Structure formats: structure tokens, C-alpha cells
Amino acid sequence: MDQFAVKVFVRLRPSVLDPAGEATKSASIKLGAEGIKSLRIGKMIEVKMEGNAENEVREKIDLLCDRLFANTVIEDYEYSLEKL
Amino acid sequence: MDNFTVGVVVFPGSNCDRDVLWALEGCLDIRTKYLWHESSDLSDVDAIVLPGGFSYGDYLRCGAIARFSPLINALDDFVKSGRRVLGICNGFQILTESGFLPGALTANKNLNFICDDVELDIVSSKGGWFNDGVEKQTIKLPIAHGEGRYHCDSNTLKKLVDNELIALRYKNNPNGSSFDIAGITNEKGNVLGLMPHPERACDETIGGTDGLFTLKSLIFK
Numbered sequence: 001m002d003q004f005a006v007k008v009f010v011r012l013r014p015s016v017l018d019p020a021g022e023a024t025k026s027a028s029i030k031l032g033a034e035g036i037k038s039l040r041i042g043k044m045i046e047v048k049m050e051g052n053a054e055n056e057v058r059e060k061i062d063l064l065c066d067r068l069f070a071n072t073v074i075e076d077y078e079y080s081l082e083k084l
Numbered sequence: 085m086d087n088f089t090v091g092v093v094v095f096p097g098s099n100c101d102r103d104v105l106w107a108l109e110g111c112l113d114i115r116t117k118y119l120w121h122e123s124s125d126l127s128d129v130d131a132i133v134l135p136g137g138f139s140y141g142d143y144l145r146c147g148a149i150a151r152f153s154p155l156i157n158a159l160d161d162f163v164k165s166g167r168r169v170l171g172i173c174n175g176f177q178i179l180t181e182s183g184f185l186p187g188a189l190t191a192n193k194n195l196n197f198i199c200d201d202v203e204l205d206i207v208s209s210k211g212g213w214f215n216d217g218v219e220k221q222t223i224k225l226p227i228a229h230g231e232g233r234y235h236c237d238s239n240t241l242k243k244l245v246d247n248e249l250i251a252l253r254y255k256n257n258p259n260g261s262s263f264d265i266a267g268i269t270n271e272k273g274n275v276l277g278l279m280p281h282p283e284r285a286c287d288e289t290i291g292g293t294d295g296l297f298t299l300k301s302l303i304f305k
Contacts, residue, residue, distance in 0.1 A: 019194065071145055071148065
């Protein structure tokens with residue numbers, strides 16, 4: 001079996017207010033950073049998974065993203081997959 | 085309805101389960117039992133309360149992991165049978181995460197954990213969870229949450245409005261919820277989710293009795 005490293009990024013949808021991002025943006029400006037137009041906070045989930053084929057692993061990751069990692073009412077997700 | 089029994093679900097991290105049991109048994113004399121989240125046999129309960137708290141430490145998202153418990157898996161048939169389910173605070177979050185109610189609950193607009201009494205307008209009488217004989221239109225209940233901002237897309241909001249599924253709205257929206265929403269029901273009316281805590285408003289000595297009617301409504305008339 002092959003080993004795969006998957007990085008899943010979960011982000012609040014653009015239409016959903018991100019108060020934690022707004023607070024961090026405000027702190028960033030207080031720190032002296034200039035030019036910040038937008039700052040939004042998401043999550044990154046790392047998964048190591050074994051499987052016979054990339055397609056098989058992608059199917060499982062799709063299910064996990066859709067049903068567990070992200071709440072698609074308020075969040076979008078994308079992921080990268082690397083064969084180890 | 086002498087044998088009517090309400091099940092109060094206990095997840096790892098639930099912390100309002102005892103309050104609900106106290107309110108149901110102590111204030112209303114309704115037979116109540118705890119249901120461990122790994123139980124999937126719901127045959128001996130007539131209604132279910134998903135209490136507040138921090139199930140599974142709120143890991144990932146509030147209610148996201150509780151959704152996969154055996155009890156929640158068994159809840160679909162329970163709801164379809166017409167029996168009543170009340171989700172309070174974290175229970176409401178679990179009901180949205182598991183798809184029994186539309187929308188999602190996310191971080192309060194001001195990022196504060198808000199612990200306060202709030203005035204609420206009773207919007208819909210669907211399911212008979214709020215309106216009593218005197219037609220009281222405003223009630224006061226405590227809230228205690230960090231992630232209570234109700235969010236849904238505009239199509240869902242229209243559906244909620246058109247089908248009279250919005251049960252409660254905040255008079256002074258404390259958390260940034262869409263359309264001031266504090267509680268909603270499913271289309272049939274037998275599932276109610278709300279962020280305020282009716283079980284904490286069941287005795288005058290602790291600040292009010294506006295929550296009694298909702299808990300009493302678990303016994304469907």
C-alpha cells in the first residue's frame with residue numbers, strides 16, 4: 001500500500017463574518033503592520049493515510065471533508081495530496 | 085401521561101444535563117432519565133432533551149463530533165415517529181450539525197462568551213413550544229454561549245420565514261445572529277433548537293419561570 005500525506009484547509013465562506021479574523025487584523029495593525037486589507041482565520045488538518053490508489057484516498061478525504069472536517073453551511077474546504 | 089418519560093442525553097462534556105433533570109423532575113414532576121450518548125435504544129423514552137455544555141470539548145466545531153454518536157444516529161427514526169426533541173444551546177448546535185435543523189451556529193460577533201438574561205419575542209407557535217393560554221408574546225430567558233450566532237443563507241432564511249419555523253427572536257440581538265434568530269423548529273414542529281436556557285428559568289428564586297412552558301411542552305398535548 002502507498003502512503004499519502006493530505007493537507008486539508010477549512011475556511012469560513014466569504015459571506016460569513018469572521019470575528020476572530022477581525023480581532024487579529026486589529027491586533028496586527030496595532031503591531032504596526034501596514035497595508036492589511038483583509039485577515040481571515042481558517043483551519044489546517046493534516047492526515048496521513050494509506051491506500052492502494054490516489055483516487056481511493058481522494059474519495060475518503062472528500063467524504064471526511066464534506067461530513068466532518070467542514071460544515072459546508074458556513075465553511076469551504078480544499079486539500080492537497082502528496083504520495084510519500 | 086403518568087408514565088411519560090423524558091430522556092436527557094449525556095455526552096462527554098455536557099454540563100446542563102443535571103439542570104434539565106432538576107427542572108423536569110423537581111419543578112414539573114415529569115419522569116426523567118439520563119441517556120448515555122452511546123445508547124441507541126430510545127424505545128423507553130417519549131421525548132428527548134439535548135442539553136447544553138461542551139460536548140467533546142467543542143473540538144473541531146461545537147456539536148460536530150457529538151453528531152456521530154450512536155444516540156444521534158438513532159435520533160432520525162425518533163424524530164420521524166413524531167416524538168419531541170429539544171436542543172438547548174450545545175443541543176441546538178448538535179441539531180444543526182446533524183442536519184435536523186437548518187443553518188449553523190458560529191462565534192459571537194463580539195467574540196465574548198455572553199452570560200446574560202435576554203428578552204425574546206415568540207415568533208411562531210409551531211409545535212406549541214411557547215404560546216400558552218395568556219398568549220404571552222415576550223419571554224425572558226438566560227443565555228450562556230460563545231458560539232451562538234445563528235447563520236444561514238438567504239434561501240434558507242426565506243424558507244424559515246415563509247414556513248413559520250422561527251420560534252424565537254432576540255429583542256436586542258446579543259451575538260450577531262441572522263435575523264435576530266434565537267430558536268427554530270423543524271417543519272413538523274416536533275424538533276426545537278434554541279440558544280437560551282429554559283431549564284435555568286423554572287423557579288422564581290433563581291430569576292424567573294419563563295422556561296417552564298417550553299419544558300412542559302415536551303409532553304405533547
